[in-house]
Amino acid sequence: MNDVLKVESPPYMTEDLEIFRDALTKFLERECVPHAERWNKEKMVDRELWSKAGQMGLLLPSAPEEYGGGGGSYAHEAVLIDCLGRLGVDGWGVSLHNAIVAPYIIHYGTEEQKQEWLPKLASGELVGAIAMTEPGAGSDLQGIKSTARLDGNHYVLNGQKTFITNGGSANFIIVVAKTDPKAGAKGTSLFVVEADQVDGFRRGRVLDKIGQHANDTAELFFDEVRLPTTSLIGTEEGQGFYQLMQELPQERLNIALQAMATIERALEVTLDYVKERKAFGQRVIDFQNTQFKLSECKTEATVAKVFCNYCVEQHLAGKLDATQASMAKYWLTDLQCKIVDECLQLHGGYGYMNEYPMAQMYRDSRVQRIYGGTNEIMKLLIARSL
Numbered sequence: 560m561n562d563v564l565k566v567e568s569p570p571y572m573t574e575d576l577e578i579f580r581d582a583l584t585k586f587l588e589r590e591c592v593p594h595a596e597r598w599n600k601e602k603m604v605d606r607e608l609w610s611k612a613g614q615m616g617l618l619l620p621s622a623p624e625e626y627g628g629g630g631g632s633y634a635h636e637a638v639l640i641d642c643l644g645r646l647g648v649d650g651w652g653v654s655l656h657n658a659i660v661a662p663y664i665i666h667y668g669t670e671e672q673k674q675e676w677l678p679k680l681a682s683g684e685l686v687g688a689i690a691m692t693e694p695g696a697g698s699d700l701q702g703i704k705s706t707a708r709l710d711g712n713h714y715v716l717n718g719q720k721t722f723i724t725n726g727g728s729a730n731f732i733i734v735v736a737k738t739d740p741k742a743g744a745k746g747t748s749l750f751v752v753e754a755d756q757v758d759g760f761r762r763g764r765v766l767d768k769i770g771q772h773a774n775d776t777a778e779l780f781f782d783e784v785r786l787p788t789t790s791l792i793g794t795e796e797g798q799g800f801y802q803l804m805q806e807l808p809q810e811r812l813n814i815a816l817q818a819m820a821t822i823e824r825a826l827e828v829t830l831d832y833v834k835e836r837k838a839f840g841q842r843v844i845d846f847q848n849t850q851f852k853l854s855e856c857k858t859e860a861t862v863a864k865v866f867c868n869y870c871v872e873q874h875l876a877g878k879l880d881a882t883q884a885s886m887a888k889y890w891l892t893d894l895q896c897k898i899v900d901e902c903l904q905l906h907g908g909y910g911y912m913n914e915y916p917m918a919q920m921y922r923d924s925r926v927q928r929i930y931g932g933t934n935e936i937m938k939l940l941i942a943r944s945l
Contacts, residue, residue: 563826564861569868571634571875579620579631580638584646586615591648598773599919602765603727604651606686612653613683619661626665627678633658633809637816637871644820645827647916649923650773652688652725654817656680659810660687663733663749667793667802676751680731685753688729690720690779691803697722698936700735700803701744705781707736714738714791716750716759716784722930727765727775730754734781735803738796747799749792752784759784770922807932808884812870814931815887818895819867821920822860828916829853829902832909849905856898863894882944889937892927899924 590611591604598604612618620635622628629635636658643649664676679685696702705718716736723732732752739746754760763778792802830853833843843849870887873879903910903917910917928934 566864583642587646603775609683619681627681640816641820656687685731686729687731688725689733691735692722698932705736713785716781718781720779726777744800745797748796749799750790811884811888815891818891825899825902885937885940889934895924
């Protein structure tokens with residue numbers, strides 16, 4: 560991977576992380592890149608990839624070693640997200656498994672829950688997903704209709720979820736449900752559904768999306784699913800909304816880092832193309848318009864990279880707040896779509912062909928401005944700090 564931006568490595572980039580990056584890059588080049596086109600067509604990565612990644616220590620690298628994790632930090636997750644994007648295999652939902660699903664157990668699970676679930680998530684025996692969105696409730700998490708009512712020593716879960724990343728393959732699903740529908744946000748709780756072990760759970764179709772084809776985004780249905788009370792994350796009902804709000808800044812930082820990786824890949828691919836492609840007797844890079852466009856893109860991308868590094872440093876120090884995360888998510892994903900569009904234009908007709916990486920980046924980028932909270936919601940959150 561070329562470093563087009565020439566931004567100095569951030570302070571958190573230690574020798575250990577460089578070794579991790581090298582091992583991860585080799586793994587992705589060997590196990591993912593050759594299969595990426597097939598996965599796009601099949602709308603799912605191979606199930607065995609999760610087990611191979613677990614054996615390599617690439618699952619839960621930031622989780623405590625005592626629970627089977629790598630004992631690292633969020634910096635390991637940042638490196639993973641960057642490598643996935645720069646190699647064009649970010650359709651594999653491993654960053655959601657590692658840096659969105661697992662933290663709910665690490666931060667809010669009981670000791671028994673950590674011992675039970677984290678080693679299996681680290682090995683790849685369990686594949687994680689989180690089911691928030693419903694057909695009638697997206698960014699408005701308080702509007703969810705799924706319910707979990709207590710019945711003896713079980714909860715009975717009912718509801719429907721949609722747009723669930725890893726939904727076609729996950730067997731460890733964190734479900735957001737109302738334990739007290741009359742209590743608003745305070746009536747929300749999080750439950751773990753081990754899909755292979757319950758009745759009443761079924762998967763709908765893997766959804767036909769504009770982009771992100773390799774990811775098995777799916778509908779999920781819960782019909783009178785009986786869950787043991789130990790499936791409630793934590794020890795008290797009604798903590799779900801608080802737990803979600805605490806974890807969403809990291810999810811939004813993940814999305815910003817995904818955007819940054821795609822921006823860098825788009826620039827790398829485009830620079831290679833315009834230096835080789837000729838028009839009217841000269842290289843496309845030699846036209847002043849090309850130079851101006853790429854100069855603008857490189858400048859904005861460099862500013863974005865510095866901001867991303869800053870946000871990761873803030874997060875590692877425990878200082879990243881919801882406002883900063885919202886800024887990163889909205890601005891980086893808007894910029895991603897802008898730069899990818901400019902880069903596709905410089906490819907001419909070839910940029911519109913699916914066999915070229917620019918076309919896939921163009922398709923995959925658009926949803927970044929929607930999931931994790933729409934960019935309009937991000938602006939509302941930022942406005943609260945004014």
